[in-house]
Amino acid sequence: MSETINVKLKIWRQKNTSDKGRFELYDMPGVSTHMSFLEMMDVLNDRLVREGKDPVAFDHDCREGICGMCSMYINGRAHGLLKGTTTCQLHMRHFENGETITIEPWRAEAFPVIKDLAVDRTAFEKIMQAGGYVSMNTGNAVDGNALPIEKVKADEAMDAASCIGCGACVASCKNASAMLFMSAKVSQLALLPQGEPERYVRVLKMMEAHDEAGFGSCTNTGACESECPKEISIAHIARFNRDYLTASVVSEK
Amino acid sequence: MIRAFSKLNITFACVFNQEKMITSLKMFYTSVGRKLIMALTGLFLCVFLLEHLYGNLQLYKIDGGKAFNEYTEFMTGNMFIRAVEFILFAGILVHALDGLMLTLANRKARPVRYAVSRQSQNSTWFSRNMGLTGSILFVFFVIHLREFFFAHRFGGATESMAASVANAFTTAWYASLYIVAMIILGFHLNHGFQSAFQTLGLSNHKYIKTWKCAGTVFALIMMIGFASVPVMLYFDFMGMSSNILGK
Numbered sequence: 001m002s003e004t005i006n007v008k009l010k011i012w013r014q015k016n017t018s019d020k021g022r023f024e025l026y027d028m029p030g031v032s033t034h035m036s037f038l039e040m041m042d043v044l045n046d047r048l049v050r051e052g053k054d055p056v057a058f059d060h061d062c063r064e065g066i067c068g069m070c071s072m073y074i075n076g077r078a079h080g081l082l083k084g085t086t087t088c089q090l091h092m093r094h095f096e097n098g099e100t101i102t103i104e105p106w107r108a109e110a111f112p113v114i115k116d117l118a119v120d121r122t123a124f125e126k127i128m129q130a131g132g133y134v135s136m137n138t139g140n141a142v143d144g145n146a147l148p149i150e151k152v153k154a155d156e157a158m159d160a161a162s163c164i165g166c167g168a169c170v171a172s173c174k175n176a177s178a179m180l181f182m183s184a185k186v187s188q189l190a191l192l193p194q195g196e197p198e199r200y201v202r203v204l205k206m207m208e209a210h211d212e213a214g215f216g217s218c219t220n221t222g223a224c225e226s227e228c229p230k231e232i233s234i235a236h237i238a239r240f241n242r243d244y245l246t247a248s249v250v251s252e253k
Numbered sequence: 254m255i256r257a258f259s260k261l262n263i264t265f266a267c268v269f270n271q272e273k274m275i276t277s278l279k280m281f282y283t284s285v286g287r288k289l290i291m292a293l294t295g296l297f298l299c300v301f302l303l304e305h306l307y308g309n310l311q312l313y314k315i316d317g318g319k320a321f322n323e324y325t326e327f328m329t330g331n332m333f334i335r336a337v338e339f340i341l342f343a344g345i346l347v348h349a350l351d352g353l354m355l356t357l358a359n360r361k362a363r364p365v366r367y368a369v370s371r372q373s374q375n376s377t378w379f380s381r382n383m384g385l386t387g388s389i390l391f392v393f394f395v396i397h398l399r400e401f402f403f404a405h406r407f408g409g410a411t412e413s414m415a416a417s418v419a420n421a422f423t424t425a426w427y428a429s430l431y432i433v434a435m436i437i438l439g440f441h442l443n444h445g446f447q448s449a450f451q452t453l454g455l456s457n458h459k460y461i462k463t464w465k466c467a468g469t470v471f472a473l474i475m476m477i478g479f480a481s482v483p484v485m486l487y488f489d490f491m492g493m494s495s496n497i498l499g500k
Contacts, residue, residue: 076367207283214361215362216359220448221381223375235457238455241285243454
């Protein structure tokens, strides 16, 4: 296998939220196959800066698959073609020599483009502010091990908590629905004793914030689950639905 | 048309978004609540399909359509069934209208579409095209009602229902229209059946596969069961159509 490949990049460029935006083509000769996708973007940006051009804006932070900042819709897939990985964990060895790679930002009404490939994911924060928390009185911290938690539930909550809030679920959903994100956030709290008391109020509030942000509804295609870098299951969505329907019926307000 | 429906959507929002609306009713305006309507009406229609299939299979008795005619007479003579009929029509209309509004609202959630999108790699064709298969089924439903239901209930058709069915399905284009429609019904049910249980929250890690499997089995039974009748009649297998038409 050759150590370098030549690729063409077809990148979405958009000056700001109100700009119409368009695709621009960039030649990338001699890309090392050991580079990560973001490193390849760094090389492109380095060149653009040297040429006195505007570098491509894209979100990134930890570059080890745990922060949820990197996004990018690469060749028609959220975070590229690999399963269970973020864009920073995608390497150039997965691309063919001479390939044209199309890179687009997440597309959703609730995620407006800030610039180029960077989108505003504040809508997720709005959902979290609405109910993605546990209310506690201050005082001495309680010994975490003092509360008995069933192992299966702890594991399930941990699986849900592995959501990094990257937005791949919204990006890949045909309806731009945030149900996988929201249900994971609900599960990580509702399954544990600390989150149980607000279980039903939480879902009502979060549901409202979800719809208000302009996300679509869930049609259970399962696209989110297959594209999620943390492989979070749509079983959480079923749990959310169950809690939401229960909450709507039992709520006294 | 689309604009008119999005306007209807807004009206719907105004009615349901009032501040002090009680939560249990407000639920029906949220995205999950509206999916709940889809799930409940959908499952109700699945029950109806079972009943309808039971009726159609009476034709296999090869008794000159006697059992089938008795069945259709029973379905029209009984006051209770006539009442359920109204609920059924309401169910179909609500399912179709809510589905249409959800599809339009979901389109609005992604105003700028992807230039390259490889959805076939993360989801099934059936799941992504419920709006399309549903629309085709609705058109089919109207044609189907006009041919059999209205003709007999209001049109004063003199021949028996079995004769109407046999006459219709010995026509090639009509039989093929039905067969195609039933294949599409299978596609719609393949996703819709299991999706309803997911929406109702009756699914989890353990049951997800069970519902999916049950959905495919149910879709296949419906598809093969319903499509078999036009096939049998058209090719006159077991002498099904000649037996009814007395040839």
